[in-house]
Amino acid sequence: MAADSPQPPAVAVENLTKVFKAGLGKAAFTAVRDLSLTVQPGEVYGLIGPNGCGKSTTMKAILGLVIPTHGRTAIFGRSSTLVESRREVGFLPENPYFYKHLNGLETLLFYGRLCNMKAAELKDRAREMLALTGLEDAADRRVSGYSKGMLQRLGLAQALLHQPRLIVLDEPTAGVDPAGSRKIRDLILSFKSQGITVLVTSHLLEQMQEVCDRVGIMAHGQMVRQGRVDELIAVENETELVLADASPELLAEIRALVESKGQGAKVVRSGHPRTTLEKLFLEVADQ
Amino acid sequence: MKRPLQALAVLLGLGIAKLPLEQACTQHLRQAKLLSAPLALGLRENLSQMGFAASLGGLRSLVASITYLQAYHEWENVNWAKVDSLLQLTTSLQPGYANYWDDASWQMAYNAASHYLYDEKLQPLVRGKLYEEHVRRGIAILKEGLRYLPDEARLWNSLAEIYERRSHQPELAAEAYLQVHRLSQNNRYWRFAAYQLAQSAKPELWQRAYTMLRESYQSPKQRTPSLIDTIKKLEAKLNIPFPQRIPDTTPLMQIPATEAGPTR
Amino acid sequence: MHSSFSPSRIWTLAMATVTQLLRMKIMAFLLVFCVIVVAAGFAFPVMNPEQQLKLLKDVSFGALQLFSIVMAVCATALLLPRDLEDRTLYTILAKPVPRHEYLLGKLLGVLVLIGAGLILMDLAFSGVLWLRQSLVLAQSVNALQQEGTATPEAIAQLQAFVGKQGLTWNLHLGVAAIFFKAAVVTALTLMISCFASSTLFTIVISFLVTLIGHGQGLIREYFLTGHAGAVKKGLSALLAIITPDMGAFDIVDNVINGQAVTLTAFGFMATTAGTYLLGYAVVSHLLFVEKEL
Numbered sequence: 130m131a132a133d134s135p136q137p138p139a140v141a142v143e144n145l146t147k148v149f150k151a152g153l154g155k156a157a158f159t160a161v162r163d164l165s166l167t168v169q170p171g172e173v174y175g176l177i178g179p180n181g182c183g184k185s186t187t188m189k190a191i192l193g194l195v196i197p198t199h200g201r202t203a204i205f206g207r208s209s210t211l212v213e214s215r216r217e218v219g220f221l222p223e224n225p226y227f228y229k230h231l232n233g234l235e236t237l238l239f240y241g242r243l244c245n246m247k248a249a250e251l252k253d254r255a256r257e258m259l260a261l262t263g264l265e266d267a268a269d270r271r272v273s274g275y276s277k278g279m280l281q282r283l284g285l286a287q288a289l290l291h292q293p294r295l296i297v298l299d300e301p302t303a304g305v306d307p308a309g310s311r312k313i314r315d316l317i318l319s320f321k322s323q324g325i326t327v328l329v330t331s332h333l334l335e336q337m338q339e340v341c342d343r344v345g346i347m348a349h350g351q352m353v354r355q356g357r358v359d360e361l362i363a364v365e366n367e368t369e370l371v372l373a374d375a376s377p378e379l380l381a382e383i384r385a386l387v388e389s390k391g392q393g394a395k396v397v398r399s400g401h402p403r404t405t406l407e408k409l410f411l412e413v414a415d416q
Numbered sequence: 417m418k419r420p421l422q423a424l425a426v427l428l429g430l431g432i433a434k435l436p437l438e439q440a441c442t443q444h445l446r447q448a449k450l451l452s453a454p455l456a457l458g459l460r461e462n463l464s465q466m467g468f469a470a471s472l473g474g475l476r477s478l479v480a481s482i483t484y485l486q487a488y489h490e491w492e493n494v495n496w497a498k499v500d501s502l503l504q505l506t507t508s509l510q511p512g513y514a515n516y517w518d519d520a521s522w523q524m525a526y527n528a529a530s531h532y533l534y535d536e537k538l539q540p541l542v543r544g545k546l547y548e549e550h551v552r553r554g555i556a557i558l559k560e561g562l563r564y565l566p567d568e569a570r571l572w573n574s575l576a577e578i579y580e581r582r583s584h585q586p587e588l589a590a591e592a593y594l595q596v597h598r599l600s601q602n603n604r605y606w607r608f609a610a611y612q613l614a615q616s617a618k619p620e621l622w623q624r625a626y627t628m629l630r631e632s633y634q635s636p637k638q639r640t641p642s643l644i645d646t647i648k649k650l651e652a653k654l655n656i657p658f659p660q661r662i663p664d665t666t667p668l669m670q671i672p673a674t675e676a677g678p679t680r
Numbered sequence: 681m682h683s684s685f686s687p688s689r690i691w692t693l694a695m696a697t698v699t700q701l702l703r704m705k706i707m708a709f710l711l712v713f714c715v716i717v718v719a720a721g722f723a724f725p726v727m728n729p730e731q732q733l734k735l736l737k738d739v740s741f742g743a744l745q746l747f748s749i750v751m752a753v754c755a756t757a758l759l760l761p762r763d764l765e766d767r768t769l770y771t772i773l774a775k776p777v778p779r780h781e782y783l784l785g786k787l788l789g790v791l792v793l794i795g796a797g798l799i800l801m802d803l804a805f806s807g808v809l810w811l812r813q814s815l816v817l818a819q820s821v822n823a824l825q826q827e828g829t830a831t832p833e834a835i836a837q838l839q840a841f842v843g844k845q846g847l848t849w850n851l852h853l854g855v856a857a858i859f860f861k862a863a864v865v866t867a868l869t870l871m872i873s874c875f876a877s878s879t880l881f882t883i884v885i886s887f888l889v890t891l892i893g894h895g896q897g898l899i900r901e902y903f904l905t906g907h908a909g910a911v912k913k914g915l916s917a918l919l920a921i922i923t924p925d926m927g928a929f930d931i932v933d934n935v936i937n938g939q940a941v942t943l944t945a946f947g948f949m950a951t952t953a954g955t956y957l958l959g960y961a962v963v964s965h966l967l968f969v970e971k972e973l
Contacts, residue, residue, distance in 0.1 A: 149972065189770075189973065192770075192773075192774045193773075194770060194773060194774070194973045195972050195973065196970050196972070212684060212776050212777070212778045213776065215773075215774060215775060215776045215777075216776045218774065219774075220770065220771060220774035222767045222770045222771060222774075223767075224767070225767055225770075225771060226766040226767055226768060227766075227768060227771070228696060228699075228700055228766075228768060229703070230699055230700060230702075230703040231696075231699075239692065239696055240771065240772075240775060242688065242689065242692040243689055243692060243693070243772060243775040243776075243777050244775055244776060245686060245688070245689065245776075284771070287771060291775075297774075419966050419967065419969060419970050420875070420966075420967065422966050423963045423966035423967045426959065426962055426963050426966060427922065427959070427963050428921060428922075430955075430956075430959035430960075430963070431920075431921030431922050432921055433955075434924075434925075434952075434955055434956070434959070435900060435904075435920060435921070437951065437952055437955060438896075438897070438900060438925040438928055438952065439900065439901075439904065440948070441925075441928045441948040441949065441951075441952050442897055442925070442927070442928055444944060444945060444948050445928065445931060445945055445948065445949075448939070448940075448941075448942055448944075448945045449934060449939050450931040450934050450935070450939055450941060450945050451927070451928075451930065451931060451934070452933060452934060454897070454898055474745055474861070474894070474926075474927070474929070474930035474932060474933065475742050475745065475933075476930075476933045477734075477737075477738045477741070477742075477932065477933040477936050477937070478738040478739060478741070478742040480738075481731075481734060481735045481738040481739070484731065485735075510933065510937065512934060512937055512939070513734075513937050515728075515730055515731060515734070519728075519731075
């Protein structure tokens with residue numbers, strides 16, 4: 130490959146339309162309509178929207194689990210219909226389940242073998258992934274006894290096992306408690322620092338805001354808005370100023386200053402900023 | 417919609433292509449006597465639906481075993497008609513299994529026939545008639561079995577024994593024993609056949625019996641008491657000149673005392 | 681270049697299928713089988729020895745057939761829906777695993793399980809039969825001795841007779857025929873489950889086709905040689921084409937009776953089973969390759 134040839138996007142979705150045929154006498158259902166998106170290598174892209182808006186169908190199309198009715202999807206330039214396209218992708222489905230009779234380590238070994246990993250390398254890598262996702266102690270326990278959060282982490286370990294360049298996460302924090310959710314968020318941020326591309330869906334906007342470089346907002350099977358997170362959420366004509374240990378006198382002075390020299394600027398609100406419930410829970414849980 | 421149509425096309429193509437293979441396979445397995453011929457239609461009416469489904473599904477042997485057990489149960493109940501019909505069902509399910517024919521005829525020609533013969537509630541004339549009928553039924557069963565298994569020595573032997581002991585038809589018994597001899601190459605049955613011919617009412621058969629027995633006499637191993645005794649009787653009946661007769665002092669083969677044992 | 685056929689991946693999937701099915705308490709069935717065999721071997725002492733051995737063989741082979749067919753239909757019918765329900769299918773197919781490998785892995789897994797089950801049951805049954813036949817022989821020799829007719833020839837004859845009714849290599853070929861039939865039913869069920877909408881549907885249709893398949897020989901011969909109207913002929917042709925001839929593997933009845941399985945006969949059955957297996961696998965692939973998950 131020539132050094133100067135442009136790198137293909139990690140994920141390319143072009144004019145994707147997916148219509149599910151229904152049984153006799155029922156109308157067909159259009160899950161996704163003319164959707165296009167591109168995820169560049171190294172980016173964290175969030176696909177957000179309410180339940181049933183077509184996020185999961187889009188992901189399945191990217192992973193080749195459903196065949197597009199129109200349009201095409203590709204991973205690192207390879208069409209999703211090719212098995213090769215899945216060599217560099219790790220997938221964590223929503224609420225993953227694994228073979229209940231296997232333990233954590235055996236589950237990873239199973240998926241590793243499916244990726245044709247060599248036995249010695251696989252064993253080390255599986256241990257490493259269990260450590261990374263904090264499941265070392267549960268490695269010898271049957272998966273049937275895992276909590277929802279543990280299953281989610283095992284799912285992540287499984288997705289990362291073969292060192293993919295792209296990770297696709299479907300609702301990674303659904304049903305997980307805030308501590309687990311925070312852990313997953315931290316993992317996503319660490320992927321980013323390692324240069325791994327992440328495509329993540331969620332309906333929890335706050336979390337997405339923390340990790341994503343860019344987001345796309347879907348509704349009714351269509352892309353409604355798309356762009357950089359800071360651009361999308363910035364309120365351009367407001368400025369926030371947070372002070373600690375400010376005396377009432379100082380606050381009154383600031384107010385007066387704004388009124389006298391503000392040139393049209395005005396104080397919209399003031400008061401004590403509230404901590405988020407999520408932050409509070411984490412603080413209490415850590416003590 | 418393209419793929420399902422392709423799937424259907426492959427399925428139909430396979431279905432057509434496999435027909436000659438299936439036909440050849442069935443033919444070969446039938447010739448090798450590994451597959452039985454399909455069940456006769458009339459038989460299906462006798463079997464319960466479950467039994468029919470099971471016998472269709474390769475469990476014919478098992479169903480036959482069950483009807484055989486039922487026949488045994490009816491034997492304990494002394495229900496001869498039921499014994500007969502259940503064993504008939506059993507033999508039709510597995511006509512290639514000699515034991516079933518043997519048992520079915522034994523039940524009729526021996527058990528049922530004797531039961532009627534000694535049933536004091538019946539008129540003497542009726543008893544004799546029922547005895548004969550059941551012996552005939554036993555013979556008929558064996559003859560039917562021999563249509564499927566013409567080379568089964570065991571069935572020929574049972575038939576010979578019934579002719580000999582139950583219906584007293586020595587010529588027919590002799591013929592059957594000769595079949596046993598032909599199939600088993602055991603000389604004992606050659607002698608048995610000759611003994612039967614010797615008992616015939618027809619003098620022309622005595623000579624044949626005598627020739628056969630003298631042939632056996634050649635081998636010292638075969639000189640059993642019955643052989644010597646029968647030869648001597650025949651020599652008297654046929655007026656064989658003394659010089660040609662066997663010597664009186666022929667050493668007898670040492671044999672156990674049982675009359676009907678294998679060293680007759 | 682990514683290999684689209686990896687025996688090691690298929691084997692991994694097959695072994696996962698085996699352990700998955702083993703967790704469904706299949707060993708219990710083997711235990712029940714052993715009880716049935718022992719009961720059949722010793723429960724009816726009043727009958728003549730030959731019939732006792734036959735009954736033992738009949739019941740054991742009946743149980744073997746039942747086990748293999750029920751396993752082939754029920755275990756196979758459960759596989760795809762369960763993986764889909766648990767979403768394990770997503771994680772598997774999101775790996776670089778071609779769909780046909782997934783199907784082959786499942787098929788192989790069920791076949792390995794049925795094969796291993798049949799071998800175990802065959803061993804148990806052979807043990808009981810051998811024991812029973814030794815007992816029968818000892819009893820008969822004993823009876824001969826009491827009659828005073830226990831000559832070496834008589835004993836040898838008895839041994840040969842009981843030996844023919846007892847344990848022979850031929851019986852294991854009968855077990856192989858049972859395996860062939862079960863393999864066809866497995867492939868058939870997998871094919872049906874590739875388009876069926878529910879597990880129950882798969883099970884019912886598979887059993888139905890299997891049952892019709894046992895009469896397919898009659899239907900086929902009616903179509904090939906019978907004299908009937910066009911409608912009847914067309915219907916019988918259709919049935920003969922879409923169902924497999926399960927009866928072509930029903931040699932156990934005669935194997936029990938001592939009929940020898942020739943190499944050609946074995947080859948014919950293996951070829952027939954192989955043809956169905958290949959054909960149904962191709963159809964399954966066509967149905968599954970673009971299935972919406």
